[in-house]
């Protein structure tokens with residue numbers, strides 16, 4: 286049982302590492318099903334939770350649904366309000382000056398910008 290769980294989790298992680306689309310659990314479920322037809326959506330959710338707790342994936346919210354990300358290097362996100370696309374934005378330098386965080390220690394952060402992607406703008 287334990288071995289099977291590990292294999293399933295690896296496949297889910299693999300799928301997430303190989304996409305830049307920040308998919309929903311349902312999308313991941315459809316992809317894993319192509320490899321393992323016996324997997325349930327509940328199992329996918331459970332594994333996503335474990336992976337997130339292990340710090341191997343990120344979870345973000347698009348306002349309605351949880352979306353998952355296999356890229357854990359620090360980066361920001363842009364979400365298109367029209368088509369729902371989530372784009373990775375690389376960040377560099379230090380935190381903006383308007384963030385005042387004396388006496389706090391930052392372990393992780395989430396930057397989510399909202400607007401319209403280039404495709405929806407044109």
Ligand SMILES: [Zn+2]
Nearest residue numbers: 365368402405
């Ligand atoms: Zn768009």
Ligand SMILES: [Zn+2]
Nearest residue numbers: 354356362373
């Ligand atoms: Zn991302």
